[in-house]
Amino acid sequence: MPAGLVISAPASGVGKTTLTLALARAWRNRGLNVQCFKSGPDYIDPAFHAAATGRASVNVDSWAMDRGTIAHLVGRGTDADVVLAEGSMGLFDGVAARGVSGTGATADIAEMLGWPVLLVIDPSGQAQTAAAIAAGLRDYRAGVRLAGVVLNRVASPRHEDLVRRALNDAGIAVFGALPRHAEISLPKRHLGLVQAEEQAEIGKLIDEAARFVAEHVDLDAVLRAAASCSPQPAPNGMNVTPPGQRIALARDAAFSFIYPHMLEAWRAAGAEISTFSPLADEAPDASADVCWLPGGYPELHAGTIAANARFRSGLRAFADTRPVHGECGGYMVLGTALTDADGVRHEMTGLLGLETSFAKRRMHLGYRLAALAAPMPGHQVGARLRGHEFHYSTIVAQPDTPLAVVHDATGAIIAETGSRRGQATGTFFHLIAEDR
Template sequence: MSLGPGLLVAAPRSGSGKTTIVLGLQRALARRGMSIRGMKCGPDYIDPAFHAAATGFPSFNLDSFAMSRPLLGAIVSEAARSAGLVVAEGSMGLFDGIRQESGRTGASADIAALFGWPVVLVLDVSGHAQSAAAVALGCARFDPRIDIAGVILNKVASERHRRLVEDGMARIGLPVLGALMRNADLTLPERHLGLVQAGETEELDSRLERLADAVESAIDLDRLMALAGPTRLDSDGGAKSLPPPGHRIALAADRAFSFVYPHVLAGWRAAGAEIVPFSPLADEPPPADCDACWLPGGYPELHAGRIAAAERFLAGLRSFAEAKPVHGECGGYMVLGRSLEDGDGVVHPMAGLLPVETSYAKRRMHLGYRVARLAEGGMLGAAGQCLVGHEFHYASVVSSDTSPGAAFATITDAEGNDLGSAGHRNRQVTGSFFHVIALG
């Protein structure tokens, strides 16, 4: 079965400028009246929100390791059915992933191969000229499952530089779809987990318009669209989405709590759940008429003082937890703990519902897939239920209850290496640093 066309915009490495180019492409094509749908390869909860702002449609994550093929197919089918063009964005380098069998590495190339999307390669050509063609040729030959259909040159220094790079591309037969000159004004603001969130980016719409203007003047959009290929789906059904934790789910949603995978919320709604947002930063408690509360990740370390002073929120959360289940992921887990130390070394009291104290001042990056098995039954499933997720944060645990009965789950990394226990459980309150992507 095939649906509307799609293509994957990727790069040989991180930092090549693919996100800004993807957003410019999405907005420029949307301005033509096309129905453009964004997709993001890998466990990234920030870029899909930018895609949605650029296109006017929801964007979803695609992850070849964490998601089953039926789930991947269901997500893409829903998007491609109503799209004039799917413009997917790769993560890191095109082939960067984990050591797993082909098709399950988490690399962007897996997604291009699975859905038959041609790849448009963004090349940061600063610091080299004809040698850029050698990089592109290596990408074109490295994986026979995929098709590198063309390249976009980024960070070009001059017209002479452009001609030199294009000469190399002509020698290997790869079409150059366009070239963008070096322009610091086109970059988006960043912080420690990546881009500043879409909802926080000042004058986001005007920034997207400037990106679209730059892309439209530098890239042959008609030629690029002609390279897109039909979206290929296998006929497997039975996608197993993460079941909703309740019928009415209180969802913390503001600048401190925003890291929720769009496919998870869509799956809950499709299963009949109602999601009721509330804002801890506005000192709002979880609505009492909900039957479960979810505190997602985000940037609570940047708002720890306001959260500690949000008495209605904290009191309401404690009251809610007396009778109904509460779960926190990453930042939400930190807020459920006893205290949170911010980047300035100030310790702020938190909800005190889980026996853990965390610190952002003692920074150490934690990054990688997590395969978890629940220690006990609860809102995320029965004891032993397998969940696949991802961890990406800089916080450290400075004190916690490490007794076996207090653990939320046991975890391994993507290669099956035992990482011990993760998170905490206190009656109906649970939390951990990893973000759940799908059932295992």
């Protein structure tokens, strides 16, 4: 197994993604094969990883996945020279109740795989205190090893010197310090980063980040700090049942949030996937036996979706005889109507009675455990599905038969039950794994 590092930080917004992409591209420019992973349920970052490395990236998640599944997914990096696992939120941030193999914290993955942690520290508004924070993270949990620190957004050489001295006194290696550099900032929107495929200049941005980081960070020292592991994969891989043999998958700027490992697992199980674009007014492939609408940004394209008669009529015709399932944004489009952030109500496909609104934004965020009360494509009544929900829509009406009894990570029952009507089903959560 190649050497690996976990890229983490004390909190979100410190620069984990930028550093991960920069290191990956800089090492790739040196001729190394780099494999990235994303710890946690973020479905946007893996596409950035792929843009930086030329290799597909997948999520690993200790709340939703068992150790064997995580090892199976990490096994894709066997032929790489170095592996980078980008964390989410802060190093130890997870949910209160343990899931399948952990709480969803990045530290779970670091300990499980034996990879040391490279911390990104933003010392803005502080100096020596940054060393206290790093030392606290180093010492908080036995089994999680700290490789060292990269400082980000240092204000001046004097500022850098103060922080470096304090870190050195604490016995923490400093691999580099990055001054503020707006040219490598990744654009954001309400669900996170603007998707990689929506950024025509993403390659140039990653190249500039790699150049900048190579100028300020000791890449050789960081590489030497990585450690190898040989996790034992699950004997039956992902244990995922595809929703059908031939899957028509909506895929465009409005429908793009689906975990890469799910698509790979479907294909590995023998399923064929054909894509279509609702925004281009395309209907699902008539030869498919199931249609799947992922989440995404339908609220940004609601007018176009409402006006695309070929898509809407084609989807309704498909649902007369075959299953259609929607996740989050896809679920909203299967509903009766969607009200956008400006208060304009747009008619959706009407396969379900769900009506949602973005006019009064309210964040819904967290892991979900669903016990199916009705079947959905690929899963029977009683199946226990693990997923993650992240959206800002409000339910105006959800009149159809509930699809599942859904709990959050604390065990509390939530109102977002999903729905079923005829051949159509939908959930607000994005499926990550099924309990074995």
